[in-house]
Amino acid sequence: MRPRPHPVFGKLGPMPAASLRAMVGYGLNEAEIGRYFGVTPSSVRRLKRSLGICDSAAE
Structure with a gap:
């Protein structure tokens, strides 16, 4: 049985890592x-x- 992803990942859209990297890159x-x-x-x-x-x- 695979672990379920954290529900917060769904709030960041279909590409959570890219979304988060972009926001950090914007300096937020x-x-x-x-x-x-x-x-x-x-x-x-x-x-x-x-x-x-x-x-x-x-x-």
């Missing part, structure tokens, strides 16, 4: 991204970590 922080997608900043932080997405300033 977790609170701003969370507000845009209707999720908590901590959910955004966890998704970034699980997808291996770093803040653009750190790259």
